[in-house]
Amino acid sequence: MPILEIDQLSIAFDTEGDVVTVVDRVSFDLEAGETLGVVGESGCGKSVTALSIMGLLPKPAGRIQGGDVRFKGESLPSLAPERMRDIRGNRIAMIFQEPMTALNPVHRVGRQLAETYTLHQGELSADVVHRRCLGLLEQVGIPAPEQRLSEYPHQLSGGMRQRVMIAMALASKPDILIADEPTTALDVTIQAQILELLRDLQRETGMAIIFITHDLGVIAELCSRVVVMYAGRMAEQAGIEPLFAHPVHPYTRGLLASIPRLEDTPKTLLTTIPGVVPSIEELPSGCRFANRCPYVKDLCSREAPELVSASPGHRVACHRWREAEAGTLENWGS
């Protein structure tokens, strides 16, 4: 059984009397110990999906409108608040793009880490807590950990702050780590360090990771399976190699075609996806990618494509998936 099941999850926000559905029937599973990537452009619903798993949707505006999230078979949205707090603290942890939003700027790193640690491990002697906190900082590769414990968050570099966040997330030895763009604000050499750290920690602890990013490079580097989202819906889900070698959904194909690559000839025009994502207020009733899709046909604007299984482990929401799968759809941009 998967450790986490996202089942037909829909999320809505109440805004000025209107109900806006921002995530529409998203379904995917997470297996114990795996790294699942969630990719898509800004506003497609990645963070909101993550927050809803954690029971942290902004209240009162945000709510789960339909579907379910099950952790080891147990439905999370229907849990009592204390039980959910327990799961959130001990079983599922989350890290964010900007650790400063989660760290308290007026408290020393050591105090915050110690508080998180005792929250999870119960009352322990100050000495034991101190030693464990040092251990956690060492585990996430922070040099001079003793000194760091007495520093304030603003004294740390972006990369070090993210390591502290990871240490706090690890304090509870979670089964699942949800990482929402944790390297997006970091320089590429620091990103490489953090990705390596996450890979090592996963090997050591066996935790499962949901890694959210807009960067297909990071996905290719870290994940074994990937969910592609577009405008609040799932476009495609596949194992990492099939997704990059044989993307089926036109959005995925366009996205892969338009990335500038190091081996490209400089100053040649890039392949593009024309147009822009429709705004959440003006979503079409049919396929949400229709206004940008070179393969669009009449049916697409009438009917939203369902997520179907194209091959084992490969799901896609496109009316023309059979042609794409069979290789009879022309290449993107040709």
Added chain:
Amino acid sequence: MAAEPMLRVRGLTKHFPVRGGLFLRTTGHVHAVDDVSFDLDVGETVGLVGESGCGKSTVGKTLLRLHEPTAGEVLFEGRDITTMGRRELRQLRRDIQIILQDPFESLNARHTVGKILEEPFVIHRIGTTQERRRWAGELLERVGLSPAAASRFPHEFSGGQRQRIGIARAIALRPKLIVCDEAVSALDVSIQSQIINLLLDLQREMHLALIFIAHDLAVVKHVSDRIAVMYLGEVVETATAKDIYASPRHPYTQALISAIPLPDPTADRDRIVLVGDVPSPIDPPSGCRFHTRCRHAREDCRQRKPTLDTVRDGASVACHYWRGLG
């Protein structure tokens, strides 16, 4: 003097004072930019790449005189920008434009897009009211927006569309050079590629020279003829865009390239993971500034500062031992 490039930057240096203590005395200097030199020709693009804080934006701003340089020379069409008076600078601001990550950070959000685009003509007293309005519409069309956008406000547009408006404003006075400072960095891939293509098109059409600043080497490589890699305020390597990826010479460039996640799960490569963070630019390391993180560093790298030596036409590297690194 046919050989004179359009822009010639020599020894550009910018130190910011750091103040502290009770009387806010200067207690040190941020070595934001140290001894940076490069040339740029009509229709050409130089890319500046490096991690945040390495001085890219300061180079861009200093050569526009948005910061006063500490030392160095910036010759634009033979005239030194660093010694220009107010009148000359005014003309210069027609010839050189800058595009930032969010073009509306510095603009009045209460103005319509039309007004924003007419403003450069107003400032430089060009055209009649009617002409300006027509030009604003033409600019919008040129960057791929509907002329009807003129009556709307910046916040009604997405990030990519806002950047199109920023570009429209930048090309309004037909500049000769545009500094693009992280102009596409905040955009989603599908929009980023549209904007890159727009810049490449405009460059060809208007013979624009570009200084393209970004931390993403794959993007910089895609729009540049030549690239300068910066580390802690200094240029450590220059090469053609093609060569920098195919045969990086400086250990920092090599690490930077190897850290880029490739969108290819079958890629099999040796990752050079740099240890530690970039040191403080207030008190940069002695000798070679990269020695604290360089895996090839030897004893004398701590003392002896490498100079940026030409290795062949258009390529240079600042490392004592680059020859032996293969």
